[in-house]
Amino acid sequence: MQRSDRLIRLTKRLVEHPYRPLSLTDLSSELDAAKSSLSEDVAMIRQVLVEDGAGDIDSLQGAGGGVRFRAALAPSLRVDFFEKISERLSDTSRILPGGFLYMADILGDPDVLDASGRIFADAFHNAGVNAVVTVETKGIPLAVSTARYLNVPVIVVRREHKVTEGPALSIHYVSGSERRIQTMSVSTRAMPKNARVLIVDDFMRAGATAKAVMHLLAQFSANVVGTAIFMATSEPATKLIDQYTTLFSVGPVEEGKPPTVTSHETALKERISFKA
Amino acid sequence: MQRSDRLIRLTKRLVEHPYRPLSLTDLSSELDAAKSSLSEDVAMIRQVLVEDGAGDIDSLQGAGGGVRFRAALAPSLRVDFFEKISERLSDTSRILPGGFLYMADILGDPDVLDASGRIFADAFHNAGVNAVVTVETKGIPLAVSTARYLNVPVIVVRREHKVTEGPALSIHYVSGSERRIQTMSVSTRAMPKNARVLIVDDFMRAGATAKAVMHLLAQFSANVVGTAIFMATSEPATKLIDQYTTLFSVGPVEEGKPPTVTSHETALKERISFKA
Numbered sequence: 001m002q003r004s005d006r007l008i009r010l011t012k013r014l015v016e017h018p019y020r021p022l023s024l025t026d027l028s029s030e031l032d033a034a035k036s037s038l039s040e041d042v043a044m045i046r047q048v049l050v051e052d053g054a055g056d057i058d059s060l061q062g063a064g065g066g067v068r069f070r071a072a073l074a075p076s077l078r079v080d081f082f083e084k085i086s087e088r089l090s091d092t093s094r095i096l097p098g099g100f101l102y103m104a105d106i107l108g109d110p111d112v113l114d115a116s117g118r119i120f121a122d123a124f125h126n127a128g129v130n131a132v133v134t135v136e137t138k139g140i141p142l143a144v145s146t147a148r149y150l151n152v153p154v155i156v157v158r159r160e161h162k163v164t165e166g167p168a169l170s171i172h173y174v175s176g177s178e179r180r181i182q183t184m185s186v187s188t189r190a191m192p193k194n195a196r197v198l199i200v201d202d203f204m205r206a207g208a209t210a211k212a213v214m215h216l217l218a219q220f221s222a223n224v225v226g227t228a229i230f231m232a233t234s235e236p237a238t239k240l241i242d243q244y245t246t247l248f249s250v251g252p253v254e255e256g257k258p259p260t261v262t263s264h265e266t267a268l269k270e271r272i273s274f275k276a
Numbered sequence: 277m278q279r280s281d282r283l284i285r286l287t288k289r290l291v292e293h294p295y296r297p298l299s300l301t302d303l304s305s306e307l308d309a310a311k312s313s314l315s316e317d318v319a320m321i322r323q324v325l326v327e328d329g330a331g332d333i334d335s336l337q338g339a340g341g342g343v344r345f346r347a348a349l350a351p352s353l354r355v356d357f358f359e360k361i362s363e364r365l366s367d368t369s370r371i372l373p374g375g376f377l378y379m380a381d382i383l384g385d386p387d388v389l390d391a392s393g394r395i396f397a398d399a400f401h402n403a404g405v406n407a408v409v410t411v412e413t414k415g416i417p418l419a420v421s422t423a424r425y426l427n428v429p430v431i432v433v434r435r436e437h438k439v440t441e442g443p444a445l446s447i448h449y450v451s452g453s454e455r456r457i458q459t460m461s462v463s464t465r466a467m468p469k470n471a472r473v474l475i476v477d478d479f480m481r482a483g484a485t486a487k488a489v490m491h492l493l494a495q496f497s498a499n500v501v502g503t504a505i506f507m508a509t510s511e512p513a514t515k516l517i518d519q520y521t522t523l524f525s526v527g528p529v530e531e532g533k534p535p536t537v538t539s540h541e542t543a544l545k546e547r548i549s550f551k552a
Contacts, residue, residue: 004283008324011287016347017390048284071292102442104466108429113420114293138440140416141430144389153384154417164414164479166378190380203440 003041006031010041014057014069018121019151025064035065042067071149072122073115081115082247082263089231089248089261099253103231107138107202116247117145120228123245124150124198127225131155131195133217135184135209139201142230146200157213161185171216176206176240184212191220199227204246207239214241234262279317282307286317290333290345294397295427301340311341318343347425348398349391357391358523358539365507365524365537375529379507383414383478392523393421396504399521400426400474403501407431407471409493411460411485415477418506422476429466433489437461447492452482452516460488462496473498480508480522483515490517510538 028035046057054074060066094102106112129150134143135157147154161168170185210227232246251260304311322333330350336342370378405426410419411433423430437444446461486503508522527536
């Protein structure tokens, strides 16, 4: 096989399976190349990625060695993303009765999902995440995209316990905005013990839902390494949870006025530093 | 820029944005290369993809021309996927009271989501799909993965009309298994008129839900080009909808016996032939 063909195959394999460990021994037989040539190829790909700020390749020790692609959003694309989406979110026509913001179109857009998933995964790549947890319904697409880039399963907390989930663990909690007692439950079979969990959700006001998820996850001795939110409200400034990460925040919403949306590109980059 | 670096960048760009049209003019300035060199690069990448059965690159006419990567699952990976997942699904311990099959773990597995999304997208790539529609909750991850590979938005039909969806159109229908009147609704703002829709869901028994979705979509003059299901029951053999596509089917489930799961790799490949 020519080097150019090998580079194409190797780039494709790495990029289409973010964060999946690939064994050099397997790649060597699959691409019919010596490990030393493969290592050179990987070094070339890595250099391009790093130069573009578009990710990195981690070297993995043990059992003949391996590699793993870590996706990131290149700086220029990142700036574009925050600018474009802030603008789309700042549209007066998005304001719904009760001070809610219509975001269903944005949360279903494949480019938005891809970029958000990459940004979240990049921010938490060194936190040793082994499950992404979300609460139905609107946060699921974001959670799926983030889980893809971290190569971990996505676990959906349900509002009602369904027969298809098998035995489930439920909790009650008081919702922040409606002051109502609500329920959430998670399949005991789906949720591993002692997992390192990243919580992903589309929206946070007071943080009651995220706090309830943490309470639910505590029953499984989970270690919550972070809470990644697409959009948080600036009020109340003090949330019910200590720490969270958000892509955007929105000020008090008034009908007829454009929402004041702030993007948190820098904050997001700086605040995250975990020990794996 | 060296050709090898350009091949790495171009492969990455194509693979990480399946089905997104990339303009040759943009690529030419971005990669600082003449269009003629880029065309040669694209031809090399295309040859590798086609040789591996791992996808294709479409050439797009107009405005300086463009290219678009169409993802597929290479035949050996496809066989692996159907074998492994059939085996996982055939586990006696998956049988839940009422003859349900526990699948939440499989439906949250990033590899399963990726492979299923690719298979569905590949099957319907020439159907001119411009939206993927699913019903909350369990089908959403599959729908997100399929929409990613078709580069179209995912639209979620809700069981209840929520304030954050804005104005919504609702219908009532009688569920197949429970003979109960149920509701589903979709945001009028999220759902475009005259869309070509692929319905994606995790499970189908009689097909009442899929039929109801079609009824709902008809209010938006949508053209449903297909219904892609992860798992269908073999009974009843006649469903309430005329046509559907399923990855797996399961025979009557009895407690204490392994479920009889059949995979439909060939049927899936053969039955789909649409005119774009």
